[in-house]
Amino acid sequence: MTDNAHSRFHVGIQIPAGADFRSARELTRTAERGLLDFVLSENVTVLAALVAATERIGLVAAVEDTGGSAPFEVARRLATLDHLSDGRAGWTADGAEEFVTVVTKFWDTWAPGAVLADRDTGRYIDPDRVRAVDHRGPQLAVRGVAALPEHPRGYPVLVEGFSRRTDDTCRFVLAADELGTFVDAEVPRLQERGTFRTEYTGHTLREHLGL
Known part of the structure; x- marks a missing residue:
């Protein structure tokens, strides 16, 4: 049997664009009932609202490289999500390597x-x-300081390389209409085979992904 800290399968579900909060x-x-690693959304505000409705599942934001002052704003919003969720935030970047580098530089400013x-001294x-x-x-030409320090457990996880392949060790994202079937039928089968967790044993997205 697999240990429950993480599984051989790393599975996420994408929230459809335009979906209402309910x-x-x-x-x-x-x-989360199916013990998936994360949900993925382009809307960071929706992910922040989901913090109070969930306990363990990772909350991953799909981020686009929009240039200009965007790296600072992306760093601020993702760091805020990570603090609110106590380390459950992640992101997947649709942009150049330089954009990713600048965002992480902001998190390293503190x-x-x-x-x-x-x-006693009044010094924060x-x-x-x-x-x-x-x-x-x-x-990019960017100068500035992050609005807040990184979470004590590290900054948001950069999630890359997820696909819809179905081999025994892949990481993949489910389509919206596949979730119920996967949770109710496939997860128990994988648990019996010892290739999927039977409970969350960690609290952060890093722990779910075995990082």
């Missing part, structure tokens, strides 16, 4: 120990431990 919530709760929160941060991003590359 539909997104029911789909996500079904996915060094460990930068947050002092010292009531140690400015010597906060370093600005000053990036000038082929496509």
